[in-house]
Amino acid sequence: MPAQRADARRNHARLLAVAEEEIAAHGADASLEQIARVAGVGSATVRRHFPHRRALLDAVFRGRIETLCSRARDLADADDARAALVEWLRALTEYAASTRGLAVALTRDLEALPDAGHENACATVLSEAGEPLVRRAAEAGAVAPGATAADLVTLITGIALATEHHPDPVAEADRLLGLTMAGAVPRG
The missing domain is CATH 1.10.357.10 (Tetracycline Repressor, domain 2)
Structure with missing residues (x-):
């Protein structure tokens, strides 16, 4: 399995940090689109890192x-x-x-x-x-x-x-x- 690019690793870490905040605020049904917006990435990036909720x-x-x-x-x-x-x-x-x-x-x-x-x-x-x-x-x-x-x-x-x-x-x-x-x- 090839190593992730530096930007992909940063996106992954940022998505997790934002997801923790959003889930703490809104529960397990927190909006994936909102997580993407706050993290500054597209929803496709969220799905690439996390294929499902x-x-x-x-x-x-x-x-x-x-x-x-x-x-x-x-x-x-x-x-x-x-x-x-x-x-x-x-x-x-x-x-x-x-x-x-x-x-x-x-x-x-x-x-x-x-x-x-x-x-x-x-x-x-x-x-x-x-x-x-x-x-x-x-x-x-x-x-x-x-x-x-x-x-x-x-x-x-x-x-x-x-x-x-x-x-x-x-x-x-x-x-x-x-x-x-x-x-x-x-x-x-």
């Missing part, structure tokens, strides 16, 4: 997703498996609730994308990263039998979607995560 969203979220995955790896050998899992889930919840558009991106239907299959790259990567934490917590009896990392990512996605328009979405998402972890209807 999913590719752009994945690129925008990739850095933070990798940080969350790295945190999961760091916590994998913690002494308290439950505390490690809860710490990671809180970090994931905070990011999902504070990053407008991520929760929508995690739920986006990708059937229309021929090269993406039915998998959601962000959710899949997060689930794979969290699986060792869930497995250890399950071995310690600290997580519901049969629960998977994918289940927990789905719950957090739902919490983030439910709190997106709340005046303090991060605090409300954290409260709902705590309620979820404690069990909304404890057995009597």
